[in-house]
Amino acid sequence: ETSLTGKDLLTLADWKADEIKQILHYAIQLKKEKQPKQLLAGKTLGMIFEKSSTRTRVSFEVGMLQLGGHALHLSSRDIQMGRGESIADTAKVLSRYLDAIMIRTFDHEIVEELALHADIPVINGLTDDYHPCQVLADLMTILEYKSSFAGKKLTYIGDGNNMAHSLMIGSAKVGLDCTIVAPKNYKPKAEIVSKAQEIAKESGAKILVTNDLKEGIQHADIVYTDVWASMGWEDETNERLEAFKDYQVNIESLAGANPDYIFMHCLPAHRGEEVTGEIIDGPHSVVFEEAENRLHVQKALLASVM
Ligand code: CP
Ligand code: NVA
DSSP states (O other), X not given: OOOOTTOOBSOGGGSOHHHHHHHHHHXXXXXXXXXXXXXXXXXXXXXXXXXXXXXXXXXXXXXXXXXXXXXXXXETTTSGGGGTOOHHHHHHHHHHHOSEEEEEOSSHHHHHHHHHHOSSOEEEOOOSSOOHXXXXXXXXXXHHHHSOOTTOEEEEESOOSHHHXXXXXXXXXXXXXXXXXXXXXXXXOHHHHHHHHHHHHHHTOOEEXXXXXXXXXXXXXXXXXXXXXXXXXXXXXXXXXXXXXXXXXXXXXXXXXXXXOEEEEOSOXXXXXXXXXXXXTSXXXXXXXXXXXXXXXXXXXXXXXX
16 A cells, blocks of 8 residues: 555546555445544644535535544635635645645636645645546446446546546546547547546556547446536536537437446536436436545545545
8 A cells, every 4th residue: 555645636647546546445445434433633624615515515524524633614705815815825824724725716727836835735626627536436436336447438428627527537547448428619628638548548548539429428337427517607508508408418318328327427417408307316327326425535535645
């Protein structure tokens, strides 16, 4: 086992495949323990939120409590950062009080800047470009349901957003094939696709992007989708409804997926938009197990880096 103490989690690209797998196996072990050990007694996590959250906020806060530590919810509306105090000063000050910082924000560079100036681990709780904690929970869920990554295929259908980016990177690391199906103006960022394909050379994973849903869904073991308008893009909701209308996950679009496919969604979901109720509430859906796994995987992460 490698020591992960002091490590930041900004994107999964910064982590070695073995380090990611170590967290996943640790999380599976923690999930089995009924009486959590006080691994973080007396430790404190600060959680900066510049966007809304249900799962990330609650799972980090509960996770810290279960490990014997404490979490502080720091809304950017309340802290001085929201009034223009620099990220560097915020990082230096918080490093004197806390043992780690989790941040959810807009530009990915804000997280990089915070990590650069902080003396304590910084965890990305979602940016416009990445959502690594979600993908750790997703990979854990895939391991639970599919037992391994090699030879398995994940098809993500929808916006080439933070989830698409982090799923490509995470899949490339662990050796899971990943196809992103997105309409032409909503493809994932080209430089992130290249990065994932570069990483995939080591694991042998196939990372593909297409706008052809019929082709992309073929032999999928895992079907994944996310909202069409992410936080910060609400103004584009109407044009996105139009652009994505042929990319809904429903009974017809799933033709071609393997019969034992699982359906995943990071949540929150919009039933009737990116996915029908029939699918997300149906027998193949694992979305609530996936949501629960945020708690277990983040406990493993916190206990490892703090
Ligand atoms: N999946 C996820 O990150 O959910 P929240 O926005 O509720 O934290
Ligand atoms: N892509 C979504 C994910 C929410 C967890 C967003 O950024 O709003």
